[in-house]
Amino acid sequence: NAGVTQTPKFQVLKTGQSMTLQCAQDMNHEYMSWYRQDPGMGLRLIHYSVGAGITDQGEVPNGYNVSRSTTEDFPLRLLSAAPSQTSVYFCASSNPGFMNTEAFFGQGTRLTVV
Amino acid sequence: ILNVEQSPQSLHVQEGDSTNFTCSFPSSNFYALHWYRWETAKSPEALFVMTLNGDEKKKGRISATLNTKEGYSYLYIKGSQPEDSATYLCAFWGGSEKLVFGKGTKLTVNP
Numbered sequence: 001n002a003g004v005t006q007t008p009k010f011q012v013l014k015t016g017q018s019m020t021l022q023c024a025q026d027m028n029h030e031y032m033s034w035y036r037q038d039p040g041m042g043l044r045l046i047h048y049s050v051g052a053g054i055t056d057q058g059e060v061p062n063g064y065n066v067s068r069s070t071t072e073d074f075p076l077r078l079l080s081a082a083p084s085q086t087s088v089y090f091c092a093s094s095n096p097g098f099m100n101t102e103a104f105f106g107q108g109t110r111l112t113v114v
Numbered sequence: 115i116l117n118v119e120q121s122p123q124s125l126h127v128q129e130g131d132s133t134n135f136t137c138s139f140p141s142s143n144f145y146a147l148h149w150y151r152w153e154t155a156k157s158p159e160a161l162f163v164m165t166l167n168g169d170e171k172k173k174g175r176i177s178a179t180l181n182t183k184e185g186y187s188y189l190y191i192k193g194s195q196p197e198d199s200a201t202y203l204c205a206f207w208g209g210s211e212k213l214v215f216g217k218g219t220k221l222t223v224n225p
Binding site for chain 2: 004031033035040041042043044045048050056058090097098099100101102103104105106107108
């Protein structure tokens with residue numbers, strides 16, 4: 001059982017380039033989300049989705065797009081990379097509601113924008 | 115914006131010491147409080163999901179308590195070992211579609 005799979009694990013981009021971070025889960029979870037982790041800032045929510053075809057903004061959505069065409073996949077697109085987007089990105093999935101269910105995280109993508 | 119605070123930010127203890135740290139969260143609209151363990155270069159993994167006031171959960175040498183009326187949870191580690199070194203995150207769920215994380219407590223256990 002793979003759980004949550006993120007690719008790539010590492011990426012270096014030049015300012016202005018675009019790229020897509022991939023996230024896939026095989027647990028049939030309705031809820032998926034993207035976080036970024038910066039030193040001293042904890043995990044901050046970028047975008048989330050409560051099901052296929054539904055996405056919404058989190059705390060820090062600017063500069064990022066998401067789509068959810070299937071239950072399994074939730075890619076994160078950087079439209080025009082900026083140095084401020086240098087961060088570690090985590091994708092997570094869970095069953096709806098967090099009352100009795102935990103979030104499952106991918107291994108993370110370390111992105112550097114130069 | 116919901117405020118979830120963790121203290122201390124970092125902690126250094128000797129092997130064998132017992133330690134604890136705190137997560138503070140809003141006492142209104144409480145649904146659940148999560149604790150995650152996050153080792154360097156790995157992904158966060160859930161330790162506990164707590165929902166009831168007065169709840170106490172235990173996993174090996176790690177335990178957690180919950181006070182929803184005053185808005186805090188404690189995480190305890192008994193007899194710390196070097197492999198306990200990690201960042202411990204708490205996350206608050208207030209019934210919305212978002213899980214709100216604290217900034218974490220980084221624990222280093224020296225052999």
